[in-house]
Structure formats: C-alpha cells, structure tokens
Amino acid sequence: MKKTKAFVSVDMEGLPHITSNEHMAPGKLLYDEARSIMTECVLAMADELHGSGFERVVVADSHGPKVNLIPEKMPAFVDVVRGNPRSISMIAGGKGCDAALFLGYHAKPGTPNATFDHTISSQVIRTLKYNGEETSEFYMNAATLGEQGVPVILVAGDRALLQEDVAKHAPWAVRVPQKESLGRYAAISPSMPRSLQLIRDGVKEAVTKLYGGDMKLLKLNTPxxxxxxxxxxxxxxxxxxxxxxxxxxxxxxxxxxxxxxxxxxxxxxxxxxxxxxxxxxxx
Ligand SMILES: [Zn+2]
Missing domain, CATH: 3.30.1360.130 (Dipeptide transport protein)
Incomplete structure (x- = not known):
C-alpha cells in the first residue's frame, strides 16, 4: 500500500556539531548556528522522503521552546509542529502518519560519553522507567507511536543512543550516527555535507525496508x-x-x-x- 505521510521529530542535542550549552536556547551565543544546522538536517531528510514518494512530511520541532526550525526555509510539502507546551510533546502530529523518523536524538541520563544525556529534563528527572526499563526520549516516543500504529523506521543522533537503546528496542530501525561523543559537552561529527548525505542514504534504506515489510511497531505491555x-x-x-x-x-x-x-x-x-x-x- 502506498505510504503518503511521514513524520519527523527533531531534537537538537544529537545533531552534528552541537556540543555547547550556548547552542541550546534563544539568546545564547551559538543558538543561530544550532538553528541553521537543525534546519539543514531537516531539509535533507524531508527532501529525501518526498523524493521517495511521501506526499506530505510533518516535522515536529521538539527541542526546548520548540521554535528552533527556520519555518520560511521549509518547502511546500512540509507542515511544521511548533510551540510548547503541547500534548505528547515530541511526537505531537505523528498520529495517522505512515512512518516516523527521529533526528538529532540523544542518549538517556547516565549514559557515558553522550552529549547532553537526559530524558525530558535534566533539571527535574534523574531517571525515568516504563515497565522497569530505563527510558530515553527515543524509547518513550517510539513506544507511544507504536501504540498509535506508527513504526519508527530511522533514528539519527548520538552513536551512544543508537548502539544502546535503538539496537535493543527497535533493531529494525535504520541507525544514522550524527556524532560520536567524547563527553557530555564534546563530540566528533562528520562535516555537514557528509552528515546530510548520511541522512539521505539512511532515508533511502529505511523506506526500502518499510516497503519490504521489514518495519515493526514498538509496543509496551499495558497497563x-x-x-x-x-x-x-x-x-x-x-x-x-x-x-x-x-x-x-x-x-x-x-x-x-x-x-x-x-x-x-x-x-x-x-x-x-x-x-x-x-x-x-x-x-
Ligand atoms: Zn532537546
């Protein structure tokens, strides 16, 4: 069956070259650089999805105040979910889509060598568990989308997240490393042209697997x-x-x-x- 609508949830901490608190919020010294990196990565992903046959791409801006993406740079086939707070935060707009992709995702709290390791808020939460399993934002978002019938087909972000959580909980999803962290505030990242190419290659592979019937839903036992x-x-x-x-x-x-x-x-x-x-x- 033809897939028409893709969902992209984009965070900032797992994007290439994002390593400083000065990247994280409006008014900070490196915030404009971070916005521009996020926007370039989203454009590459959305363009490749559109080229692979998705007529619409819904992008949920999912970091901090959730107004980071530069909306006037988005092409006609992209709808942007903006603003905060909102219901089911990072995955608002995902329900009813044929596939979900996560971009710029980071590892859960306590992960060694992972930039900005936290889940939801490092100010408020030390650890968060669902059914006894320590959760990353990837895990809770993928499990909620799974319950809604939407498979996560690709996760791009910090290598530590991909190697631990994604490989464990959604081995079917294509993994696109965007940085290898050297600590909480340092990382080695591919150049932007290389990072964008890795995103495009990952989308192609994920869509092929989706049409091949190789994607699954991540679902937790209820209650x-x-x-x-x-x-x-x-x-x-x-x-x-x-x-x-x-x-x-x-x-x-x-x-x-x-x-x-x-x-x-x-x-x-x-x-x-x-x-x-x-x-x-x-x-
Ligand atoms: Zn974030």
Missing part, C-alpha cells in the same frame, strides 16, 4: 507502570499528590496508566509540576 526518580525530594513529594501514585523513598514515585500515551502525558504533567516547584522555592 504501563511508570517510575520517576526526581532530582529533588520535593518534586517527588508534589508528584505523590497524584491520585493512585505512591512514593518509594524520598526521590521516587510510581504510578500505573492504562496506555503508554497516558503514561507519557502524566510524566509530562509531573515534570511541569516539578518545574513549578523549582521556580517557586529558593534555598
């Missing part, structure tokens, strides 16, 4: 048990106000959700609650 270890005991205390949740020691909260999508939404809610506590309390 889904979530366990969050917070960076501050007060965030855990506030999270424990959620009906049905329970505290484990001073840092962790557990709760159960009927679906991965609901587990995702509640996780987001508790991160917002923790951020609110952080801004209202000073020590």
């Amino acid at each position: 889904v048990q979530t366990e969050i270890q917070f960076t501050d005991s007060e965030y855990a205390h506030i999270a424990s106000h959620l009906p049905g949740s329970k505290m484990i020691g001073g840092w962790r909260v557990q709760f159960t959700s009927p679906s991965m999508e609901e587990a995702y939404r509640v996780t987001q809610l508790l991160v917002f609650a923790g951020s609110g506590v952080k801004s209202s309390v000073s020590e």
